Amino acid sequence: MYYIGIDLGTSAVKLLLMKSGGEIVRTVSESYPVNFPQTGWSEQNPEDWFEGSLKGLKKLIEGIDGNEVAGISFGGQMHGLTLLDAEGKVIRPAILWNDGRSQVETDYLNNEIGKANLSKYTGNIAFAGFTAPKVMWVHKNEPENFAKIAKVLLPKDYLAYRLSGVFATDVSDASGTLYFDCENRKWSDEMLKILDMKPEWLPEVYESYEPIGKILPEIAEELGISKECIIAAGAGDNAAAAVGMGIIGNGGCNISLGTSGTIFISSDSFKNDEANSLHAFDHADGGFHLMGCMLSAASCNKWWMDEIIGTSDYAKEQEGLDALGTNKIFFLPYLMGERSPLNNPDCRAMFIGMSMDTTRKDMTLAVMEGVAFALRDSFECAKKMGLDIKSSSICGGGAKSKLWCKIVSNVLGIELTQTENDEGPAMGGALLAAVACGEYASVADACAATVVKHVSVVPDPELVAKYDERYKEFSKIYPACKEAGIW
Structure with a gap:
């Protein structure tokens, strides 16, 4: 069938x-x-x-x-x-x-x-x-x-x-x-x-x-x-x-680098944080999940490549981007405003820290790092709730970039895995259809029978430390801009 x-x-x-x-x-x-x-x-x-x-x-x-x-x-x-x-x-x-x-x-x-x-x-x-x-x-x-x-x-x-x-x-x-x-x-x-x-x-x-x-x-x-x-x-x-990636049950995590960006954490029980900075939703497996969602993720890179520098060769633009953890440029990825955890549709994207020696490569890397830093904003909310996330699956168009996966892994300080197929919601939909038709007794059974994961990136402690310092600086920019009345 x-x-x-x-x-x-x-x-x-x-x-x-x-x-x-x-x-x-x-x-x-x-x-x-x-x-x-x-x-x-x-x-x-x-x-x-x-x-x-x-x-x-x-x-x-x-x-x-x-x-x-x-x-x-x-x-x-x-x-x-x-x-x-x-x-x-x-x-x-x-x-x-x-x-x-x-x-x-x-x-x-x-x-x-x-x-x-x-x-x-x-x-x-x-x-x-x-x-x-x-x-x-x-x-x-x-x-x-x-x-x-x-x-x-x-x-x-x-x-x-x-x-x-x-x-x-x-x-x-x-x-x-x-x-x-x-x-x-x-x-x-x-x-x-x-x-x-x-x-x-x-x-x-x-x-x-x-x-x-x-x-x-x-x-x-x-x-x-x-x-x-x-x-x-x-x-x-x-x-x-998450179903397509096998993120079900208690404590599973998936990061999506699609048009929007998300951190998705599955749970057997319903939980939300006092500030409601993460969404507390029901999961497709019959359980629950927490989710942080940023409105512009891979779409930031698409905007930068298509509209600003005018190229369709995304892979070539990522060649030679080796200043990981030492880039002086910050990018705030709020092209459509921001949802988790800022809840501000009026904030907007910006580059900060440019000088006369700033290069196209610096700015390209800043876009990719800015998305990773914004994902970490939601990741930090989960940590404050006592959730200890050691690893995560990653999917979406942005996850096809090995460089971007490396950046995300080291910004968050966690191991990333990918499945043999990266069909995301479409695969999840097909598995849900199979459960509905009786092919599998449960969503858990469907995932166990079909989802195969492989380790994609293991974080480098030295690079994690560098990105920790960069994130501390990044996390100060939005509050300063908001206090100054920019948004």
Whole structure:
């Protein structure tokens, strides 16, 4: 049998076809645009997600027996606000995870409703990227659209609806809405009242590995697959990536160097820190996880390469970058503002420390180091909670750079491992589909049978010490800029 994982990303949808036993048969990617109507805004047309996925599915299953496709599941960009009317039609473009327009609403929730109450109701505080502030923004600024709402979905759940006709979500993705009680795995009645949301607007909540229905007959016929194909709930992209990397159970850690950057720590029990600097979410394996998320990670390097120095040869630009731990230039990677742990959508990126002898190589290295330092900000929050992380998996486009992995390993002072495949959320989605279809009894069994890890980087104590000193300097820059009123 075959299982399909669909990774609904910000710039493209990636689809993966997995055979029973974990063999990856092929992957397909279809891109679509992101729109920036105003500075700090980020939107997409949900129809692009569906059309790209349908196109990709047709390519993915070419040459195989469609009747052997047993299940489809997802990993998806989190927090996006997707609004449907009573006819199931999209009301307005989806407001994405990296959209910062709702800072006024975020401040209201944190300061007027209160962080303590938010944490009590949901396990988290408000961030501008979360879904709840976006709901409030639409209510205030687009009352005519708010009045049309019949369903509120997250991005991957819209795709699941188009494929199955079922309104559903999973616990990991719902965790990022700020109207979900993460500790008790249910919608928060208190938050729905605060947001003036009707319970019937929300989809039914499933565990990530549970089936929500079967593929619609007309879609099955168009694709040439069995009408018995199961659609499973799936997970938010980071939880799905963690499954694909085998980060489940208690104490596992994964670092993602994608468009955004994350540190993901799995746990058997629910826990959050007093400052709520890390997100306390439900995991796709039935447990929980802590997560620190920075809004711009590998996208910083892409911006630097594509837009500033104008090259597509990323590998060549990294040749000869040997001043690790001694670079005099700092880069603050806040191109889209920042989430964990700063919670400031208004801060912006900057280079600091340039002189007449500063080179292109110095600045390229500073970009890579700046992302690693910002990841350490969340890592330090986890350490303050008493978590002792000795090693982590690493994935994402940035992890393909051996140099960047070396930098991250030594900035954090931990061993990094990589899996034989680096398919992240798409692989996680395929494994969740296999569990939903009964191929494996649990997510843990699926990971044990399919995920193979190899040590990628072991930190160098001398370089770790150098980066410790550099990080101390880096950590002073943001507070100084904020105190000076720059943001």
